Amino acid sequence: MARPLSRRTLIQAAAVTATTTAMSSAATGRAATAPGASAAAPDVPAAWTVRPFGLEDVTLGPGVFAGKRRLMLDHARGYDVNRLLQVFRANAGLSTRGAVAPGGWEGLDGEAGGNLRGHYTGHFLTMLAQAYRSTGEQVFADRIGTMVGALTEVREALRRDPAVLSVGGRFGRAAEQVRGSHQYVDLPAAVLGGAPALTLSAWVRPAHDAAWARIFDFGDDTTRYLYLAARNADGVPRFAVTTSGPGGEQGLVGTAPLPLDEWSHLAVTLADGTGTLYVNGTAVARSTAMTLTPAALGTLGNNWLGRSNFPADPVFAGAFEEVNVFSRALTAAEITELQSRRAADASTGRGDLASYAFDETAGATFADASGRGLDATLRRTWGAPSHPGFLAAYPETQFIELESMTASDYTRVWAPYYTAHKILKGLLDAYLATDDDRALDLASGLCDWMHARLSVLPKATLQRMWGLFSSGEFGGIVEAICDLHAITGRAEHLALARLFDLDRLIDACAANTDVLDGLHANQHIPIFTGLVRLHDETGEERYLTAARNFWGMVVPHRMYGIGGTSSGEFWKARDVIAGTIGTTTAESCCAYNMLKLSRALFFHEQDPAYMDYYERALYNQVLGSKQDRPDAEKPLVTYFIGLTPGHVRDYTPKQGTTCCEGTGMESATKYQDSVYFAKSDGSALYVNLYSASRLTWAEKGVTVTQTTDYPQEQGSTLTLGGGRAAFTLLLRVPSWAGTGFRVTVNGRAVPGTPAAGSYFGVSRTWRDGDTVRVSLPFRLRVEKTPDDPALQTLFLGPVNLVARESATHHLRFGLYRDAGLSGDLLPSLTPVAGRPLHYTLDGVELAPFSEGTEDPTHAYFRRWEPRVVFGGSDSGVANPARGDGTTLLDEIWAGAPFAGKDALVARVRSTVRAWVSDGLLSAADGDTVVRTARQATYAP
Template sequence: MAPPLSRRSLLQAAALAAATPAVSLAATGRAAAAVQEATPVAAAPSSWTVQPFALDDVALRPGIFADKRQLMLDHARGYDVNRLLQVFRANAGLSTGGAVAPGGWEGLDGEANGNLRGHYTGHFLTMLSQAYAGTGEQVFVDKIRTMVGALTDVREALRKDPAVLSVGGKFGTAVENVRGSYQYVDLPAAVLQGASAITLSAWVKPAHDGNWARVFDFGNDNTRYMYLAARNAGGVPRFAITTSGPGGEQALNGTTALPLHQWSHLAVTIAGGTGTLYVNGTAVARNTAMSLTPAALGALANNWLGRSNFSTDPVFAGAYDEFNVWSRALNAAEIGQLQNSRAADASAGHGDLASYAFDETRGGTFADASGRGLTATLRRTWGAPSHPGFLAAYPETQFIELESRTTPDYTKVWAPYYTAHKILRGLLDAYAATDDDRALDLASGMCDWMYSRLSRLPESTLQRMWGIFSSGEFGGIVEAICDLHTITGKAEHLALAKLFDLDRLIDACAANTDILDGLHANQHIPIFTGYVRLYDETGEERYLTSAKHFWDMVVPHRMYGIGGTSTQEFWKARDVIAGTISATTAETCCAYNMLKLSRTLFFHEQDPKYMDYYERALYNQVLGSKQDKPDAEKPLVTYFIGLTPGHVRDYTPKQGTTCCEGTGMESATKYQDSVYFAKSDGSALYVNLYSPSTLTWAEKGVTVTQTTAYPREQSSTLTFGGGRASFTLRLRVPSWATAGFRVTVNGGAVSGTPRPGSYFSVSRTWRAGDTVRVTMPFRTRVEKALDDPSLQTLFHGPVNLVARDSATEYLKVGLYRDAGLSGDLSASLKPVSGKPLHFTLDGREWAPFFEGTEDPTHAYFRRSEPKVVFGGRDAGVANPAKTDGTTLLDEVWAGAPFRNKGALVARVRSTVDAWVAAGLLSRADGDKVVSTAGAASYQP
C-alpha cells in the first residue's frame, strides 16, 4: 500500500536511488563508519507503523484553529520578507535596499549583538511553506521564491571575495560597507611612507552610532598605531597616535557627534609638533604638544579603512568617498576647498601618498590616483567561508569559536548550529512546498559544509561542544539532516547526523536514568525528535529507546497542566511542579517541540498517551500562546507563559523575534498536521483530534469531513465522501472521557465499551454518505501539583480553565460542595450565557486557557475545603487534613464515580472510620459527616 503522503511532506519525499558516493573528506571514526554503512532509504521510514498526512491533504474548517491561523496568515501575507533578508545580505556585503532588520534577536542591535540572527528567516520560510500547503495561495509561493532567490545570491556572494557596493557619493559614487558585512579596505603597507608631516582627509557617511568604529587605523597591534574613530566613548570623533599603547596616546577630540546618514568631511594634519582635527572644514581640536608622527611608528602591517587594530571594536558601517593622504599639513584654506570639490579639482590636488576616489562600481579593488600605484583591496575581517556551502547571517567565526569554547557565553557564541537548523529546516520546507531546486541546493550545501567542519573534529570535541549550555545548542538539526538524506541519499549527510550524538544524554536516557535536573529544556527536547529519525535511518535501538524514556521523564513529571514544561528555560527536580511555578514558566518552544516528539514517537508505537498529551498541549498552551488580535509587524506569540497568580501574558517579548515567536508562527500554520494518521499498510485511519477539518485520502479515494465546534461542543460528526473503501476507523477515546464515549454509525449505536485512554475501532466498508457520530460528555475535574496536592488546576473536558482576576495571591477555591455521584465538579460552575466554556464560580469568571487575551489569569489555585459539605448540605464539621495536605473529602471523592447514593455513603462511612481510628477525627464529628452524606441529594 502506498503511503498516504504527498511530496510536500519531506519526511515522505522519495529518496534518490543513487549509489553511495565516495567520501573525500577526513572523518572521525563515527562519521567514517556511518559513511561506509549508509544506503539510500525508502520513501518513508519502514519503522513507522502509522504515517501522517501532508498538510495539503487536510483542510481546516471554521473553528478556533482556523480563527487563530487566519491571524497568522494575515501577518505572513503582509510582512516584508526583505526585512528578514537584511541580515543575510549585509553579511554577504550585498545591498540591503534600505530594509530594516526586525530587531530583537534579529539584527546587530538585538540581544547579545544579534548572535542568533538568521534563525527567524528559517522559521518564516517554514511558516510560508505550511501556509501555502494549507491554503494554496500564490502570495506565499511568491514570498518563498523571493527569499530562496535572495539566499542563493547571498551564498554566491559569500563564496567570492567581497565586491564593491557602489552608492551615491558626495561627488559622484562612493563605496558602502553595510553594517554587518565586516568589510574594510586594506591599504598597501607603504601608504604612510614614514612621513614626518601628514594630512589625512576623508568623506564619510556613518550608518551606525557604535563607539570606536574606525575611519582609518594604521598600526601593528595594540601598541603602535594611528587612528581616527568616528566616535569615541563620548560619541565624538577622536584621532590618536601612540607608540606605547592607549596610555601613551596623543589625541585630538571633536566636540560634537557626526550625524548619521549624512556626509561629513574629516581631516587631520600633523606638522611641527601640532596636530589639528577638522570637521566639515572647521578646526575643532588642536594639540600643540604632539611629538609623534607617522615616522615614529615605523613600518606598519595593518593599514585599514574601517577596521580597528583592537579586535573588539566594531567595523565602520557606512560609506566612504575621497580618501587622500598628503605628505604635508594642508592649511585651513586648503582644507576648506575640499568641502566643495574633489581633491583633484582643489588647490591641494590628489594626495601624494595615497588618493582613492572610490569611483569603482564593481570588483574588489580601488585604484590609487597618487601616482604611487597603491591599489587598495576590499576584504572581510573574517576572511572567507571554509566551504562553498556555507550560508548564515553572520560570519563563520561563530562556528569556529565554538570548537574551542569550554564555557557558555551567548554574547560570544550563541547557538550557531541552532540557527543553522532553522535555516536548513526552512529551506527543506520551501523545497517541499514549491519544488524549487535552489532551496534543495542551498540545504544540501549547508550540510556539506557542516560535514566538512564537524567530521574533522575529535569525538571529545564534539561531545564537549554539544554539552555547552546555549552555545552548543543545535535544536532539531538531526531531524532536518535525516530528512535531507531521504532526498539526496548522500552518505555524508547521514554521517553528519550522527556527529550530533550527545552520548551522555543518549546513554542515560536509554538506561532510563533521569539526568534532566538542571538542563536547559528546549536545548534537549528537539534533540530526541532527531534521534528518533536517526533510529529510522540506522536501526540503532538506543536512539528510539532513549527518546521514549526521555518523554516519560517529562510527562507528567515535569509537566504543568497546560502541557508546558520548564521554568526560566530550565528543568528542576523531577515531580516538582508547585515549587517551580514562576512568571517565566512553560517556554512556548518547549510545548512546540514536545508535540513534535510525541507525534514522532506515535509513528512507532500507537500509545494513546502521546496523543492525549498532544491534545492537552495543543488545545491549551499552543492555542493560548497566540494572541487573538491582528498585527502586521509581530506574530504576537508568548515566549514564556507565566503561571503565577494574576499573570498577564506578554505576546511581544524581546521585540517579537525570539525562538518562541518563530515556533509560534509554525504552530499556527500546521494545526491540522496530527488530526489524522493512517496505518502504514492502509488498513486503518486514526482520528487523533476532534477538529473541524476535511481529509482527502487519495490512496483510498475517500474524503472524511469532520464537523464539530469542539471543544465548545462535546461531540463530532465524521461524514464520508468519495468511493467505497474498507478500513478500520480508530477513534481516540481521551483519557479524560470518563463520563462516557458513544459512537454511532448512520444513527445506529456501535457495540463495544470504549475505554478512556485508548482507541475505539470501527471496521467496515465505508461508502459515500456514511456518518459517524462521536459523543463524549465533558466532566469538570482538577489536577493536583505533584509536590503540593492543595495547588490545583481546573479542567472541563480537555480545556484548562483559568480564573480571570488581578489578585497576585493564589485564589482559594472550594469545589466539593455540589459534586455529583460521578465525581464531576461541574455543578460548582455556572455557565455564562452566550460564552461557551465560560463559567462563574464564587462570582469570578473562569475562561478557556486557549483564549489569547491580556486578562490577568490564575491557572493554578489553592484548594480550600474548610468544611465538610455534601450536596450543598453543611455537616457543621471542619474538614480535617493529614500532614501531607490530603483532606477527608479528598479521600472520600477519590472513590468516585459512585454507582448510586448508597455507594457514596458507604465510602464516606469507611473513610470516616479510618480517620477516627487514626485519631484524625472524633467519633461524634464522624457520625455527623456520615449522617449529612446520607441526608444530602446528589446529581448523577
C-alpha cells in the same frame, strides 16, 4: 486551488517533525510522490506503523484553530521578507535594499550582539511553506521564491572575495560598507611613507552610531598606531596618535556627533607639533602638543579604512568617498575648498601619499591616484571567502570558535548549529512545498559544509561541543539532516547526522536513567526527535529506546497542566512542579518540540498517551501562546508562560524574533498536522483530535469531514464522502473521558464499552454519506501538583480553565460543595451566559487558557475545603486532613463515579468509619457527616 506537482521523489520527512508527509529519493528506491500524495503511499520509513497526511490533505474548518491561523497567515502575507534577508545580505556584503533588520535576536543590536541572527528567517520559510501547502495561495510560494533566490545570491557572494558596493556619493560614486558585512579597506604598508607632516581627508556617511568605529587606523597593534574614529565614547570624532598605547595618546576631540546617513567631511592636519581636527571645513579641535608624526611611527603593518587595531571595536558602517592622504598639513583655506569639489579639481590636487576616489563599481580593488601605485583592497575581517556550501547571516567564526571552547559563553558563540538547523529546515520545507531546486541545493550544500567541518574533529571535541549549554545547542538539526538524507541518499549526510550524538545523554536515557535535572530543556528535547529519525534511517534501537524513555521522564514528571515544561528554560528535579512555578515557566519552544517528539513516537507505537499529551499541549499552551489580535510586525507569541498568580502573558518578548516566536509561527500554520493518521497498510484511520477539518484520503478515494465546535462542543460528527472503502475508524477516547463516551453510525449506537485512554474501533465498508457521531461529555476535574497536592489546576474535558484575577497570591477555591454523583465538579461553577467555557466561582471569572488575552491569570489555585459540604448542605463539621494533605472529602470523592445516592452514602459511611478509627474524626462529627450526606440532593 490546484497545487504544482513535484518532480521529486519525496517522503515528506517533516511529517515526523512538523507538517509534511511524503519525502523520498530515487537513491533510496522509494517511489515518486507529489506534494499532495496521501499518507498511505508506500514511501515513508519502514519503521513507521502509521503514517501522517500532508497539510494539503487536511483542510481546517471554522473554529478556534482557523481563527488563530488566520491571524498568522495575515502576518505571513504582509511582512516584508527583505527585512529578514537584511542580515544575510549584509553578511555577504550585498545591498540590503534599504531594509531594516527585525528587532530582538535577529538584528545586530539584539542580545549578545545578534549572535543568533538568521534563525528567524528559517522559521519564516517554514511558516510560508506550511501556509502554501495548507492554502495553495500563490503569495506564499512567491515569497518563498524571493527568499530562496536571495539566499542563493548570498551563498555565492560569500564564496567570492568581497566586491565593492557602489552607491551614489558626494560628488560621484562611493563605496558603501554595509553594517554587518565585516568589510574594510586594506591599504599597503607604505601608505604613510614616514612623512614628518600629514593631512588625512575623507568624505564619510556614517550609518550607525557605534563608538570607536574607525575611519582611518594605521598601526601595528594596540601600542603603536594613529587613528581617526567617527565617534568616541562620547559620540564625537576623535583623532589620536601614540607609540605607547592608550595611555600615551596625543589626541584631538570633536565637539558634536557626525550626523547619521549624511555626508560629512573630516580632515586632520599634523605638522610642527600642531594638530587640527576639521569637521565640514570648520576647525573643531587644535593642539600644539602633538609631537608624534608618521615618521615617529615608522612603517606600520595594519593600514585600514573602517577597521580598528583594537579587535573589540566595531567595523565602520557607512560609505567612503574622496579619501586623500597628504605629506603636508593643508591650510584652512585648502580644507574649506575641499568642501565643494573633488581634490583633483581643487588647488590641493590629489593626496600625494594616497588618493582614492572610490568610483569603482565592481571588483575588490580601489585605484590609488597618488602616483605611488598603492592600490587598496576590500577585505573581510574574518579572512578568506567561506568554505563551499556555507550559508549564514554571520561569518564562519562562530562555528570555528566553538571547536575550541571549553565553557559556555553565548556572548561569544550562541548556538551556531541551532541557527544552521533553522535555516536548513526552512530550505527543506521550501523545497518540499515548491519544488525549487535552488532550495535543495542550498540545503544539501549546507550539510556538505557541516560534514567537511565536523567529520575531521576528534570525537572528544564533538562531545565537549554538544555538551556546552547554549553555545553547543543544535536544536533539531539531526532530524533535518535525516530528512535531507531521505531525499539525497548520500552516505555523508547520514554520517553527518551521527556526528551530533551526545553519547552520555543517549546512553543514560537508553538505560532509563533520569539525568534531566539541571539540563536546559529546549536544548535537549529536539535531540530526541532527531534520534527517532536516526533510528528510522539506521535501524539502531538504542536511539528509539532513548527517545521513548526520555519522553516518559518529562510527561508527566516535569509537565505543567497546560502541557508545557521547563522553569527558566531548565528542568528541575523529577515530580517537582509546585516548587518550580514562576514567571519564566513553560517556554513555548519546549511545548512545540514535545509535540513533535510525541508525534514521532506515535508513528512507531500507537500509545494513546502520546496523543493525550498532544491534545493537552496543543489545546492549551500552544493555542494560548498566540495572542488573539492582528499585528503586521510581530507574530505575537509568548516566550515563557508564567504560571504565577496574576501573571500577564507577554506576546512581544525580547523585542520579537525569539526562538519561541519562530516556533509559534510554525505551530499556527500546522494545527491540522496530527488530526488524522493512517495505518501503514491502509487498514485503519486514526482520528486523534476532534477538530473541524476535512481529510482527503486519496489512496482510499474518500473524504472525511469532521464538523464540530470542539472544545466548545462536547463531541464531533464525521461524514464520509466518496466511494466505498473498507477500513477501521479508530476514534481516540481521551484519558480524561468518562463513561459517557458514545459512538453512533448513521444514528445507530455502536456496541462496546470505550475505555478511557484508548482508541475505539468501528470497522465496516464505508459508503458515501455515512455519518459517525462521537459524544464526548466533559467533566470538571482537578489535577494536583505532585509536590503540593493542595495546589491544583482545573480542567473541563481537554480545556484548562484559569481564573482571571489580578491578585498575586494563590486564590483559594472549594469545589466539592455541589459535586455530582459522577464526581463531576462542574455544578459548583456558575456558567456565564452566552460565553461557552466561561464560568464564575466565588465571583471570579474562569476562562479557557487557550484564549490569547492579556488578562492576569491564575493557572493554579489553592484547594480549600474547610468544612464538609454535600449537595450544598453544610454539615458544620471541619474537613479533617491526613498528614499527606489528603482530606476526608478527597477520600470520599475518590470513589466517584457513584451509581446513585445510596452508593455515595455507603462510601461516606465507610470512609467516616475509617477516619474515626484512626482518631482523625470524632464519632459525633462522623454521624453528622453521614446524616448530611444522606439528606443532601445531588446532581447526576
